[in-house]
Amino acid sequence: MNPASHFLIGWTIANTVDIPRRDRILVTLSGVAPDIDGLGIIAEVLTENTTAQLLWYSQYHHVLGHNLLMGMILTAAVWVFGRRRWLSAFLAFLVFHLHLIGDLIGSRGPDGYQWPIPYLFPFSNKWTLAWQGQWELNAWPNFLITSIVLGIAAYLTWKRCRSPLEIFSKRADSALVARMHRRFGAP
Numbered sequence: 001m002n003p004a005s006h007f008l009i010g011w012t013i014a015n016t017v018d019i020p021r022r023d024r025i026l027v028t029l030s031g032v033a034p035d036i037d038g039l040g041i042i043a044e045v046l047t048e049n050t051t052a053q054l055l056w057y058s059q060y061h062h063v064l065g066h067n068l069l070m071g072m073i074l075t076a077a078v079w080v081f082g083r084r085r086w087l088s089a090f091l092a093f094l095v096f097h098l099h100l101i102g103d104l105i106g107s108r109g110p111d112g113y114q115w116p117i118p119y120l121f122p123f124s125n126k127w128t129l130a131w132q133g134q135w136e137l138n139a140w141p142n143f144l145i146t147s148i149v150l151g152i153a154a155y156l157t158w159k160r161c162r163s164p165l166e167i168f169s170k171r172a173d174s175a176l177v178a179r180m181h182r183r184f185g186a187p
């Protein structure tokens with residue numbers, strides 16, 4: 001799945017309970033963080049027509065950030081920096097794994113490549129995960145899942161007076177919530 005879907009899923013899960021904004025940010029980011037290993041695409045594209053192309057995307061995407069060790073590092077970081085430590089760390093661990101599941105079911109490349117997930121990297125290449133039924137990154141089930149999560153997020157925005165924008169800007173968040181309340185009435 002694409003990072004925007006992971007972001008929305010993470011924020012929605014973070015809002016199933018009542019934790020402070022700082023924790024909601026940490027949990028949400030834990031759901032997107034694995035895809036940092038996709039940033040190698042910049043180097044890969046920039047060096048595309050050179051004799052020494054860097055294959056950082058092809059080699060490291062779905063590897064460096066998509067494994068249990070990374071999940072545990074993120075969980076520990078949320079435990080350290082969160083206020084509701086145990087609950088938020090648990091949620092971070094959960095959204096991290098929802099990210100992996102989302103990728104397993106819906107991240108097939110246009111070329112058919114499955115981007116297998118080496119769950120025990122870098123310690124072992126056992127449990128390298130891939131699912132036969134995996135659909136493409138831009139296939140309809142991903143749009144359906146994202147639309148459903150977007151609907152839930154919109155409801156939560158109205159009901160709980162905060163939106164996914166709170167991750168980036170408290171002002172933009174308040175503006176969106178006020179707009180929704182004008183449009184649909186107060187919760």
Ligand SMILES: [Zn+2]
Binds near residue numbers: 099
């Ligand atoms: Zn991913």
